[in-house]
Every structure is written in C-alpha cells, then in structure tokens.
Amino acid sequence: MTAALPKAELHCHIEGAAPPRLVRQLAARNGIALHANLFDGDDRFAWRDFSGFLDAYDRASACIRTADDYRDIMYNYLADCAREGAVYVEVFSSPDHAATTGIGYADHLRGLAAGIDAAAAEFGIVSRIIVTCVRHLGPERALDVARAMLAEPHPYVVGFGMGGDEQRYRPADFAPAFRLVADAGYPCTVHAGEMAGPDSVREALAALPVSRIGHGVRASEDTRLLDEIARRSIVLEVCPGSNLALGVYADTAAHPFLRLREAGCRVTLNSDDPPFFGTSIGKEYADAASRFGMGEADLLHITRTAIAGSFADTATKNRLLARIAKQLDEFTSPTATSLSDQSKRRPLS
Ligand code: ADE
Ligand code: ZN
Numbered sequence: 001m002t003a004a005l006p007k008a009e010l011h012c013h014i015e016g017a018a019p020p021r022l023v024r025q026l027a028a029r030n031g032i033a034l035h036a037n038l039f040d041g042d043d044r045f046a047w048r049d050f051s052g053f054l055d056a057y058d059r060a061s062a063c064i065r066t067a068d069d070y071r072d073i074m075y076n077y078l079a080d081c082a083r084e085g086a087v088y089v090e091v092f093s094s095p096d097h098a099a100t101t102g103i104g105y106a107d108h109l110r111g112l113a114a115g116i117d118a119a120a121a122e123f124g125i126v127s128r129i130i131v132t133c134v135r136h137l138g139p140e141r142a143l144d145v146a147r148a149m150l151a152e153p154h155p156y157v158v159g160f161g162m163g164g165d166e167q168r169y170r171p172a173d174f175a176p177a178f179r180l181v182a183d184a185g186y187p188c189t190v191h192a193g194e195m196a197g198p199d200s201v202r203e204a205l206a207a208l209p210v211s212r213i214g215h216g217v218r219a220s221e222d223t224r225l226l227d228e229i230a231r232r233s234i235v236l237e238v239c240p241g242s243n244l245a246l247g248v249y250a251d252t253a254a255h256p257f258l259r260l261r262e263a264g265c266r267v268t269l270n271s272d273d274p275p276f277f278g279t280s281i282g283k284e285y286a287d288a289a290s291r292f293g294m295g296e297a298d299l300l301h302i303t304r305t306a307i308a309g310s311f312a313d314t315a316t317k318n319r320l321l322a323r324i325a326k327q328l329d330e331f332t333s334p335t336a337t338s339l340s341d342q343s344k345r346r347p348l349s
Contacts, residue, residue: 028250
C-alpha cells in the first residue's frame with residue numbers, strides 16, 4: 001500500500017547507512033582488515049546495546065578512507081531510497097568520523113556531493129547534507145566542526161546537528177558551536193529524548209537554537225513539554241525502527257508515535273542507521289501503516305511535514321511541496337482513488 005507513496009527523510013547518518021556488503025567492499029579495496037566482531041553469523045552488524053552500537057558504527061566508519069568511498073555510500077543509499085519512493089533525503093554527515101581516517105572536510109563533502117549528483121541524475125531524488133558534531137567528543141570538537149562548516153561553505157550543506165551519546169555533557173555546553181552556525185544563518189537540529197528522558201529535550205530546547213529534535217520521543221513523558229514542542233512547531237525526527245532495535249521501547253504498542261502526533265507535534269518518519277536497525281525509509285512508512293494504522297493521506301501529510309521542516313532552500317522546498325500538494329488534492333478529491341490504485345495506472349512523477 002505504501003510503495004507508491006512519495007516519502008521524505010530528515011534523519012539518516014551517512015556513516016551508518018552502508019550495508020555490510022558495501023562495508024566489506026570498502027574494506028577490501030582499502031586493504032583494511034575488518035574488526036573481528038563487526039558482523040554476526042547472519043552477516044548483520046553485531047551489537048547489543050547503545051554503547052555497543054556506537055562502537056560498531058565507529059568500526060564500520062573506519063572502512064571509509066576516501067572521498068570516493070563517501071560517494072559510493074551516498075549513491076548507494078539514495079538509490080535505495082529512490083527505489084522505495086523517496087523524493088527528498090536529508091543526510092547527516094560527520095566530519096569527525098571522516099577525519100579519523102584522514103579525510104579532510106572538503107574531500108568529505110566532495111565525495112558526498114558526487115553521490116548526491118549521481119543519484120539525482122539517475123533517479124531524480126533530491127538530497128542535502130546536515131553537518132553534525134559528536135556529543136561524546138565534547139564541546140571543543142563540536143566548535144571545530146562548526147568552524148570548518150563556516151570556513152568552507154558548500155551549496156548542499158543546509159544545516160548543523162549533533163548525534164552521539166546523549167548522557168554525556170549538557171546541551172548548554174554546545175551552545176557556542178550551535179550559536180556560531182545559527183548566527184551565520186544555518187538552521188539546527190539536535191539528538192535529544194532518545195537515550196535520555198524529557199529533561200534532555202527540555203534543556204536542548206532551552207539552550208540551543210534548534211527548530212528540530214532528532215528522536216524526541218521521550219518528550220512524550222511530559223505533557224507540558226509536548227505542549228511546548230507543539231506551540232513552537234518543533235519538528236520531531238522520529239525513528240521508530242531505531243527506537244525498537246535499541247530497546248528504547250519494548251514493542252510498537254509502547255512507542256509514542258501516535259501520542260506525539262495527537263499532542264499536535266509535527267512528526268516525521270526516519271530510518272536513522274538503516275542496516276544497523278534492519279530498517280529503511282520504505283519500511284518505516286510501511287510499518288507506520290501496518291502498526292500505527294496510518295492511512296495513505298496521513299503518510300502523505302508526514303511527507304509534507306518532512307519537506308516543510310527540511311533545511312533545503314525555499315525554491316527546492318516549494319518545488320517538492322507543490323508536487324505533494326497536487327497528490328494530496330487528488331487524494332482528497334471526491335472521485336479520488338487510493339494512491340496504490342493510481343500507481344497501477346501511471347507512475348508517480
Ligand atoms: N549516531 C548515529 N546514530 C545515532 C543515534 N541513534 N543516536 C545518537 N547518535 C547516533
Ligand atoms: Zn540519529
């Protein structure tokens with residue numbers, strides 16, 4: 001039912017987007033021995049908990065050695081997304097991970113941009129980059145990333161963000177880095193309310209100039225905070241498959257996706273680190289339909305929210321929004337057929 005729906009994604013880490021097959025290829029061509037425990041017996045990334053996940057993520061990232069490697073990961077990821085109906089994908093990149101293997105900031109972006117261009121030419125998918133810092137590396141490193149981003153502006157870099165271990169440091173510690181990029185006109189997002197509770201989200205919203213929150217699901221434990229998120233039109237980059245894989249929630253019934261939506265929060269669907277969590281943007285939409293009972297029109301609204309909340313330039317956003325609006329109109333007109341019926345007659349353009 002959801003295959004033909006246009007989709008948009010705001011939250012995927014490019015270093016966490018290479019499937020085991022591609023990581024093996026990169027390791028082989030770079031002459032690197034893979035870490036013995038990187039994969040399990042079923043050729044999936046092996047990890048048990050959040051800190052084990054971060055270790056596995058770093059080990060997979062260590063196989064990325066050149067700008068071409070970044071190009072290939074980006075192209076491969078966007079090709080998969082396009083095949084699943086994605087029209088827009090905003091990808092987090094980590095210059096700190098690139099630097100660990102000797103890739104400088106400009107080369108890192110050159111590779112990513114080449115992947116974006118190749119996928120755009122072949123599939124028509126639009127993609128932009130959010131440069132991220134890593135919370136557990138600390139505020140000084142975050143400031144370095146922010147400075148590098150401003151020193152070498154790139155047309156595809158549209159915003160700034162932060163992932164990493166939410167239990168380390170406080171949001172206010174990162175205010176200098178976020179202020180620097182925000183004052184230069186870049187919109188920002190920050191991971192919060194994933195591995196820590198509502199206080200983490202409240203503090204992030206108080207201390208940092210952000211219009212989006214990565215995850216934010218644990219804000220659901222505080223109704224006043226939910227009111228604030230709704231009132232301030234903060235967009236939540238919800239990643240249900242990631243939350244379930246990491247054990248933030250035991251099962252779909254416990255996941256607050258619907259409660260966030262009912263509280264008036266602007267929710268989107270995202271895959272986070274797809275091969276680590278056994279998910280994809282297409283699967284997130286399909287699961288939202290089958291597990292959360294979202295209909296096609298609901299999902300189209302989610303795509304619209306993602307595009308409206310994206311950090312793309314206004315012309316790009318308006319172009320994509322116009323396309324969604326046309327489909328929403330068709331969908332809600334009195335003679336409307338379902339999108340899955342429509343897709344049998346003509347491809348979604
Ligand atoms: N980096 C990559 N994936 C992440 C996640 N789910 N949470 C925090 N940092 C991350
Ligand atoms: Zn994330």
